Amino acid sequence: MSPLPSPTASRPPLRVALAGIGVVGCGVVRLLEANRELIARRAGRAIEIVALSARDRHKDRGVDLSAYRWEDDMGALVTADDVDVVVEMVGGADGPALTLARAALGAGKALVTANKAMIAHHGLDLARLAEARDTPLKYEAAVAGGIPVIKALREGASANQIARVYGILNGTCNYILTLMERERASFADALAAAQAEGYAEADPTFDVDGIDAAHKLSILAALCFGTKLDIGAVTATGIRGLIAADIREAEALGHRVRLIGMAERDETGLYQHVQPCLVPADHPLAYVPGALNAVVAEGNFVGRLFFEGAGAGAGPTASAIVADIIDIARDEYGPAFAMPVDALDRAATADAGARVGKHYVRLVVEDRIGVLAEIATAMRDAGVSIESFIQRGDDADGGVVIALVTHAGPASAIHAALATLSASDHVVGTPMHMPILAL
Amino acid sequence: MSPLPSPTASRPPLRVALAGIGVVGCGVVRLLEANRELIARRAGRAIEIVALSARDRHKDRGVDLSAYRWEDDMGALVTADDVDVVVEMVGGADGPALTLARAALGAGKALVTANKAMIAHHGLDLARLAEARDTPLKYEAAVAGGIPVIKALREGASANQIARVYGILNGTCNYILTLMERERASFADALAAAQAEGYAEADPTFDVDGIDAAHKLSILAALCFGTKLDIGAVTATGIRGLIAADIREAEALGHRVRLIGMAERDETGLYQHVQPCLVPADHPLAYVPGALNAVVAEGNFVGRLFFEGAGAGAGPTASAIVADIIDIARDEYGPAFAMPVDALDRAATADAGARVGKHYVRLVVEDRIGVLAEIATAMRDAGVSIESFIQRGDDADGGVVIALVTHAGPASAIHAALATLSASDHVVGTPMHMPILAL
Known part of the structure; x- marks a missing residue:
């Protein structure tokens, strides 16, 4: 069983370094200062910022950072002995963010990131690094900002x-x-x-x-x-x-x-x-x-x-980042993607064209005889069955708007019909099609 | 740092006993059977039902329970050496549910419960027991059924x-x-x-x-x-x-x-x-x-x-219960109420009458001269300021319906006005008042 903090035991503070002090980074500083006591009660220990790093130390950020150690070199956050958690808010899928993340995990430090691009592109590699060093990799802020949806899916809906x-x-x-x-x-x-x-x-x-x-x-x-x-x-x-x-x-x-x-x-x-x-x-x-x-x-x-x-903004993003830090402070975390990387399946890509559903299709066409027949023929030839059809007679973008809703059918049929119609001289611009979300 | 399961390490199954095999209990059995493999992958170990107990063994529950050991005495789930987690689905704030919960935690077993009444009345005592034995007490299913709201508030919004x-x-x-x-x-x-x-x-x-x-x-x-x-x-x-x-x-x-x-x-x-x-x-x-x-x-x-x-039903409630079990299997848990019981404040009860807001008030009155004046006077005397007033002239429940919306004011003023009006011979039944939720 995991170590539950005893009510009397006093655990040492969790020491956090922040990399990338933009809008979100300033939000994290403000949050950790404003809710300091409450967070310490909830986390069972104090959470302390020990160092900051960003490209430009002297930019006016509207928040007083003078109390914190500043490192011009982000790498110093990783090598510092007094840092338990590195928070990556640099951004970008690769470059300095990725270098920092790899170095932090490689050094056995916990990594918290808000970087959706980096997780999307390199999340598996980073998770492997984290596993190898038994250290947490957390990224609640990377999806849907302040909504704790990573936690809700990884844990709340895990059954x-x-x-x-x-x-x-x-x-x-x-x-x-x-x-x-x-x-x-x-x-x-x-x-x-x-x-x-x-x-x-x-x-x-x-x-x-x-x-x-x-x-x-x-x-x-x-x-x-x-x-x-x-x-x-x-x-x-x-x-x-x-x-x-x-x-x-x-x-x-x-x-x-x-x-x-x-x-x-x-x-x-x-x-x-x-x-x-x-x-x-x-x-x-x-x-x-x-x-x-x-x-x-x-x-x-x-x-x-x-x-x-x-889904964004300094406060909500900071809320998600600090929730990750609190999880780490509480020792309540596990594999980044709910299971070890090697246990994850490699999924084939589904055949998107085979997906069956109703579609909305909209075309802007020249207002002339025969256009309706052309549309109807293209739909018929592609096997698209039309449920409703609207032509209001008003102009838009240099033509007449025609909107229709199909019966449920494969997306590939819609694509085929629209490929035919896009090539027509009577269709203005690119036709639009949208699936109708099935309940 | 907490123990991250190594991808190669094989942890022993987590052994679960279910107490109270009604609709929800059967849901938990079905879920653990249906999603068995997926849950083992996510939890990092198998989750096995080792024993069941309920009042009536022979009731037809529509699910085959013959593979599981049956204990007529719920207490046997607590004393059994092969039980790690006791799931309480007996219900009721006191009685057998509470006896079981106390015994399970006292014996150092993990307790998962869906019992909102028991947690509301005895949650602090149970949490103290859990702390004393360093064992988890989890109750996600007690609030809002399948929505992982305990987790979202305890952890996701913890900053x-x-x-x-x-x-x-x-x-x-x-x-x-x-x-x-x-x-x-x-x-x-x-x-x-x-x-x-x-x-x-x-x-x-x-x-x-x-x-x-x-x-x-x-x-x-x-x-x-x-x-x-x-x-x-x-x-x-x-x-x-x-x-x-x-x-x-x-x-x-x-x-x-x-x-x-x-x-x-x-x-x-x-x-x-x-x-x-x-x-x-x-x-x-x-x-x-x-x-x-x-x-x-x-x-x-x-x-x-x-x-x-x-918010209810066998499937959603089972989902929440099993999420708790998975957290335990992963060793990702901590104090039941986010912090040790002794760290929780004792809050005074707020003065509900002093709460300021707009209110909806509805009265059913006899259709006679002077009633409107009586209402208006009672409101004025209580200091309630009226924003809008509707009398549609249609009857309901033996009188005429009068609905009004107040300007923002203290609830106590509404209560005073309605106390006066409730005593009136011309008001039928009990007046209704509802706050208007402030955004």
């Missing part, structure tokens, strides 16, 4: 076979989609507003193209399915292709558009894909507003679990 | 000062409220339907009077505020006083009625109360349908966390 894990994993996209919904805005206008308000970066690629969500999805999938992390198998379609009419038609159909990262295991393998979907109004993901994140896991005994909270 | 913890803690009441909403049913009809469908018991007191929710709330409060469990300080108002018009008027005001258990710490002490509330449509609790449960925690760094899932 279940998970059928699907999915959710809203990128707050920037959800903020943009919420703006498009509420303001009837175009994607470009909503993106510009999100940038102006600090919810989207100047180069929004990582967020709006689904790359960030793909990183997080790969981590959730490994935890839920006991499979080896495989970021190369995750595909992503972002939200750039959405137009205002998509949001409006989705609503008319009783749905909301959300960027969903979905992982599901079927007989062909593991499906991991990020794409905009139509979420039915009676699904809780339809009510996740603004920059929030939410994760759903469906277990064979527990049924549907739903977790919602802030 | 935060929690401002409020609250939620829908009783699925039976939420099912009844959802029926009243959808079918425009009376409380009595909705209760009868819930009973017919197995969602409510023949004697529904425990559920509809808020007692079950109060037990769960007391546990959440202790975890979130680091206070000693104090079920005597929890007050509860159930949902029997609701009429169809309350649900309708709440909707007209953009709200839904939910039975909310709320714990909040203020300068006067700890407030712990279960009562029906008006939940604004832009709060996620407004979208929790049917028998689901949901818990909200508001932390000073993480912001608002929201967890939803099945």
